[in-house]
Amino acid sequence: MTHPRTSQTFAPPVMEARRWLDGVTHPADRPLLNVSQAAPVDPPPPAMCDAMADIIRNDPAVHLYGPVLGMPALRAAVAQQWTVSYGGTVTADQVAITSGCNQAFAAAIASLCAEGDEVILPVPYYFNHRMWLDMSGVHTVPLGVGPDMVPRAEDAAALITPRTRAIALVSPNNPCGVEYPAGTLHAFADLARTHGVALIVDETYRDFDSRSGAPHDLFTDPHWDDTLIQLYSFSKAYRLTGHRVGAVIASTARLAEIEKFLDTVTICPNQLGQRAALWGMQNLGDWLADQRQEILARRAAITDNFPTLAAQGWKLLGCGAYFAYLQHPFGISSADLAPILVQQAGVLLLPGTMFMPDDVAGGASQLRIAFANVDASDIAVLFDRLAKLHL
Structure with missing residues (x-):
């Protein structure tokens, strides 16, 4: 029996993550922080x-x-x-x-x-x-x-x-x-x-x-x-x-x-x-240069705020461009942790298991944050929410 090409791979990860939002409400004092996709949501200038x-x-x-x-x-x-x-x-x-x-x-x-x-x-x-x-x-x-x-x-x-x-x-x-x-x-x-x-x-x-x-x-x-x-x-x-x-x-x-x-x-x-x-x-050369500086400022906010998470056993594995890549301290797979974060912290991000083959170790302890659409103040809030998470 033959199988179609599309059946040979997994479902689109970003679309899968969005389904974790179904049926979840986010209170006004804790709006959703969506750091799942590396794409700007603002229109062109x-x-x-x-x-x-x-x-x-x-x-x-x-x-x-x-x-x-x-x-x-x-x-x-x-x-x-x-x-x-x-x-x-x-x-x-x-x-x-x-x-x-x-x-x-x-x-x-x-x-x-x-x-x-x-x-x-x-x-x-x-x-x-x-x-x-x-x-x-x-x-x-x-x-x-x-x-x-x-x-x-x-x-x-x-x-x-x-x-x-x-x-x-x-x-x-x-x-x-x-x-x-x-x-x-x-x-x-x-x-x-x-x-x-x-x-x-x-x-x-x-x-x-x-x-x-x-x-x-x-x-x-x-x-x-x-x-x-x-x-x-x-x-x-x-x-x-x-x-x-x-x-x-x-x-x-x-x-x-x-x-x-x-x-x-x-x-x-x-x-x-x-x-x-x-x-x-x-x-738009000057405008793009300003956008670069803003992204670099957000990168700096990641490293400046990370001690909040480091104190809870988190590790910063990589940071740059639109991304921070983290190792979490919990005894569960990131595939299970990521949906919990939506419900308990109002944070949507992608688990490391989405970036690794099933037979390669590491992804279960890793998470990706895409910070293209969160500014420095949002990053501080994000890390505070993650630091307060107890499982």
């Missing part, structure tokens, strides 16, 4: 909304099909900005625009893998990456991380087999928040090139990296595109989550294969979203 409205009214092409690999102007803008910010050379024909970063990952995997192939993912992993591999018939090979939540290339080397097609990293990391050192990424690039596999680096949260300057030097290698596939999302930078605009930066040969996937799935990326992303790149 007013100037961008005005620009988008003008585009809808006055640009007839926004309502039509466009190029499969995206608007030439947006591809060129990404190439130019990447060339400047990373200190290497990226050309417009090495950039494709996708319907969100999830689709960028799906397209990359479709261009790399056949059924039965393998992709190495550090664990904890971003669950949608695991879900797509499952539905593609591709085996996820878990790569353990150290106490700093950073994977090591030498550990990955022992996992490479003749079926390995890629190593996929996320930095700044989802779910752990850690920023992978430049040396770590360089070591993985060397490893991937040596073994003839791709290195996928998902930099969805690059705009909120705490470091100044380029986070790595991979693009300075004149032959970067024989190994590197970089993924990006405009959703977090410009609050365009509902418009689904992402990017994949890779070799022209890789993009020719990716084009087949994109043409079959969406035909073209969202036309309004692409124009909004381009407008944002051209006009």
Whole structure:
């Protein structure tokens, strides 16, 4: 008996977590703190909304099909900005625009893998990456991380087999928040090139990296595109989550294969979203810098307030971008603890079990906080609620 592809993976974790809210009321003096999803809930800034409205009214092409690999102007803008910010050379024909970063990952995997192939993912992993591999018939090979939540290339080397097609990293990391050192990424690039596999680096949260300057030097290698596939999302930078605009930066040969996937799935990326992303790149540099500072302030609030939890036996395993990754002190699985937190603390977050294979230890003691939509005062309240929890 055969089984459909979708039956090979688990239910969407964020949707599952939302069902924990059913039938639960939250008193006025203890409103729900939703730290479950890494997506801004505010709309784009007013100037961008005005620009988008003008585009809808006055640009007839926004309502039509466009190029499969995206608007030439947006591809060129990404190439130019990447060339400047990373200190290497990226050309417009090495950039494709996708319907969100999830689709960028799906397209990359479709261009790399056949059924039965393998992709190495550090664990904890971003669950949608695991879900797509499952539905593609591709085996996820878990790569353990150290106490700093950073994977090591030498550990990955022992996992490479003749079926390995890629190593996929996320930095700044989802779910752990850690920023992978430049040396770590360089070591993985060397490893991937040596073994003839791709290195996928998902930099969805690059705009909120705490470091100044380029986070790595991979693009300075004149032959970067024989190994590197970089993924990006405009959703977090410009609050365009509902418009689904992402990017994949890779070799022209890789993009020719990716084009087949994109043409079959969406035909073209969202036309309004692409124009909004381009407008944002051209006009919102200072605004985005302010948004980065706000996220960094929230990151500081996590570390400043964490002694409240540390006194109760909690540990902060990682923090950065939109995320704090915690180890709880309770003698139950995080899968059971997370629904209890909704009821007893008015907190919705995701358990570490959603970011780990069932046969890999660790997730049961871990929790992810996504702080994109809670400010410093909310973070203090959040930690106070968690500290007062007694099971």
